[in-house]
Amino acid sequence: MTEYNAGMRMMRKMMAWVIGKKIMGMRIASCKDLARVLYDYIDDELSDSEKRSIDMHLLVCKDCRNYLKTYRDTIQMVRKIPDTPMPQDFSDYLEDLLRKRLAH
Numbered sequence: 001m002t003e004y005n006a007g008m009r010m011m012r013k014m015m016a017w018v019i020g021k022k023i024m025g026m027r028i029a030s031c032k033d034l035a036r037v038l039y040d041y042i043d044d045e046l047s048d049s050e051k052r053s054i055d056m057h058l059l060v061c062k063d064c065r066n067y068l069k070t071y072r073d074t075i076q077m078v079r080k081i082p083d084t085p086m087p088q089d090f091s092d093y094l095e096d097l098l099r100k101r102l103a104h
C-alpha cells in the first residue's frame with residue numbers, strides 16, 4: 001500500500017464518525033442524504049455547500065462511492081441504447097387500449 005493510500009485510509013477511518021454531524025460549520029452528509037440528492041449531484045445542480053458535504057461523505061463511505069459509480073455506469077449504458085421506434089401495430093393497440101380504459 002502506498003503512503004498516499006495509507007493516509008487516505010486513515011483519514012477515512014477518522015472521518016467516518018462525523019457523518020451526519022456538523023464539523024467546522026459544515027454538516028457532513030449521510031448515506032440517506034446522498035441517496036436523496038444523487039441525481040442533482042451527478043447533474044451538478046447542488047449548491048457549493050451541499051456538494052462539499054456530499055464530497056466529504058464520499059471520501060469516507062465506500063458503499064456510497066460504489067453506489068455512485070453504479071448509478072453513473074447505468075446512466076452511461078442507458079444512453080448507449082439505440083432509440084428504436086415502436087412498431088405501428090403495437091402503438092395502435094396501446095392507443096386503443098388507453099381510449100377504452102379512459103372511457104370508463
